[in-house]
Amino acid sequence: MSEQNSKEIRSKVTEDGEIEISIATVKKPTPAEDEVLIRVEAAPINPSDLGLLLSFAADLSSIRVSGDGDQTVTSMKIHPALMNAMKPRLGQSMPVGNEGAGVVEDAGANAKELIGKTVGLAGGAMYSQYRCVPASSCLVMNDGTSSKEAASSFVNPLTALAFIETMKMEKHSAIVHTAAASNLGQMLVKICKDDNIPLINIVRKTEQEKILKDLGAKYVCNTGDSDFTENLIAALVETGATLGFDATGGGNNGELPGQILSAMEVAANKTAKEYSRYGSDTYKQVYIYGGLDPSPTILKRAFGMSWGLGGWLLTPMIGKIGMERFQQMRKRVAAEIKTTFASNYAAEISLEEMLQPDNIKSYAKQATGEKYLVSPHK
Secondary structure, X not given: OOOOEEEEEEEEEOOXXXXXXXXXXXXXXXXXXXXXXXXXXXXXXOHHHHHHHOOOOEOHHHOEEEOOHHHOEEEEEEOHHHHHHHHHHEOOOEEOOOOEEEEEEEEOOOOHHHOOOEEEEOOOOOOEOEEEEEHHHOEXXXXXXXXXXXXXXXXXXXXXXXXXXXXXXXXXOOEEEOOOOOHHHHHXXXXXXXXXXXXXXXXXXXXXXXXXXXXXXXXXXXXXXXXXXXXXXXXXXXXXXXXXXXXXXXXOOOOHHHHHHHHHHHHHHOOOOOOOOOOOOOOEEEEEOOOOOOOOOOOOOOOOOOEEEEEOOHHHHHHHHOXXXXXXXXXXXXXXXXXXXXXXXOEEEOHHHHOOHHHHHHHOOOOOOOOEEEOOOO
């Protein structure tokens, strides 16, 4: 194979207190004997990518652009109060992009059978034209699956499936999910419908209710409704849900996780046989797995003493699930990538277009239905 270069997105925090995003040109890698070289054709911009790409400390009102084409550099100021948190990455030009998909162009001696296959992976540095990764990290797609279809085959699908595994491992029987009209939320609706698991979906807008009901969701509660709390309690009584996954970190003016716990407590007390000054003995758990709302999480403790609020991440959960079950989950994703785990994108953009202010402001909103897909060879 002739020597070629590969372009990739880099993010750097400067000593001047700014984030710089640029396009770097590097040597196209050569696979070792257990590796494959992937021509990356599609990579989504997930909320989990923004922490490295932009940092949650960036002031988007200060964006400025210099240069053009591959020499484009986009800069923005970091809020001074948050600069200390950025010190560990000062001066480091870091590749970005958690997941993506492409076609295996070359492979080492032990992975030649993968050449020509479309694969999805969470290999890091996926906003690149080429990636060299261990063959074992690739999810080989069925024939006829495009890179665009396979691009979001890891983060959202496996997170949704891992919610189900968490529910089973912790002896719950139903789930509450916020920001439920997201791509991940729609996948969870389809999984729970297929697997007969009661699911309560929490959204903010009427149009989001329709999206989920059209998918077959039975329980959809809108925080914008005056009777939101009553609707949530009724759904909790009917489903017996005692486990919640919150993508916001503090939606509904910072109170959503606490509101879910409080509603669970009310629902539990409706079936309690006797009064306890310490609240019900039904254990209630809410996990925060995202930070769509950067405001503080506010707990107004009206949910007794049998409860938990904690963080949840996919990678540590995979370790708890175990490799055998994890491989079964991956196979399900590959088999259902065009149905259960299909993703929708608002726009497809190039590496250069990733650096344009209007695009940055749009994908940084993390709005439902506004997910962007990066096409590195566009």
